[in-house]
Amino acid sequence: MAKATAIAAAGEQPTTIMAPAVSLQHVNKSFGVGNTYLPVLKDISLDIRRGELLLLVGPSGCGKTTLLSVMAGILDTDDGVVDVFGTRVDRLSQSQKTRFRQQTIGFIFQQFNLIPTLTATENVAVPLIINGRPYREALERAEHYLDLVGLGNRLDHFPTQLSGGQQQRVAIARALVAEPRLVVCDEPTAALDGATGQMVMEMFRKVALSADRAIVVVTHDNRIFPYGDRIAEMLDGRIVDVHDNPDHIK
Known part of the structure; x- marks a missing residue:
């Protein structure tokens, strides 16, 4: 208490360590x-920083x-x-975990998991509609995120009318539309060519990453290693x- 009083008297701000x-x-x-x-998983201890894109690497079957x-x-x-952001996920009930995922976590997978009968806009709007957003509002927000990932001219296209890279960008927009604080990605570039994979990673850093978010990418793709802030093996x-990744692209 005395130290805090002395700091305040000196006009200094106490240091806050961000969780x-x-x-x-x-x-x-x-x-x-x-x-x-x-x-x-065997005695895993790991902290993932806010504002970080962490790559999780290792051989198949190692637990990633x-x-x-x-x-x-x-x-x-x-x-x-x-x-996860101050919530003890291991203490939540199954229904609480479901709600927590809806509100906090975005998922991106190697298989894009788009609904073939829905347009790009409708696919991106699905998480918002599930969370109870009005349909028109959900579509407008979906259009905004598709524009952010460079697909503003593909709003009404169905998945079969899009290239693999475009489908992955739709999947990214869908994962981000509810503004999750944690984005988890399982081999998001494995099915893409090198140039498209790099474009996807640049999209993560440009659109998804912020000071109060984190992205975790499981990958075998060493072509994208330069995009990670740290690499966990x-x-x-x-x-x-x-x-720390010495090749990280700022």
Whole structure:
């Protein structure tokens, strides 16, 4: 108290340490039936910073997608802390997790998962409509986000009328339209050529990233490594290294 009073008297502002976007502490996750269990995540501890694009890399089967699902509250942990922007996701009920995902998390996948019978605008509007936004308002907001990702001239096109890169941009707009604070991406560039993959990553940094958001990208695609702020390496269910990316493009 005396120190705080002295700081105030001197006209200085006390330093505030910003909590991480995601904090994982000693997280374990196993799959199995009966007495047979396969540990998939083993004592994972990792902080993801606000304003950060983190790449999660490692060989197939090392637990990357499982870790992404734990962050998003899709999978329950065996034990450990999962804190996302101050909410203990590991303590939420299933219905609370569903609501939390709707309000806080955007998903982008390798398979674009667009609804073929809906236009680009309608596909992007779906999360808003699910959350109870008026239909016309949802469409207007969807059009705005499609314009942000460079598809303002493709609003009424159906997925089959779009290239792979354009479909991925629709998926990005859909993930961002509700302004989620955490965006999780599972191999978002694996099905794209190099130039299109780079364009998608540039889109993440330009449209999705802000000081109070975070993006986590699971990838095997070393072509996009320069776009990450940090790279976390996984092996056999563990985080074995986290380091700043020296090739990060500012």
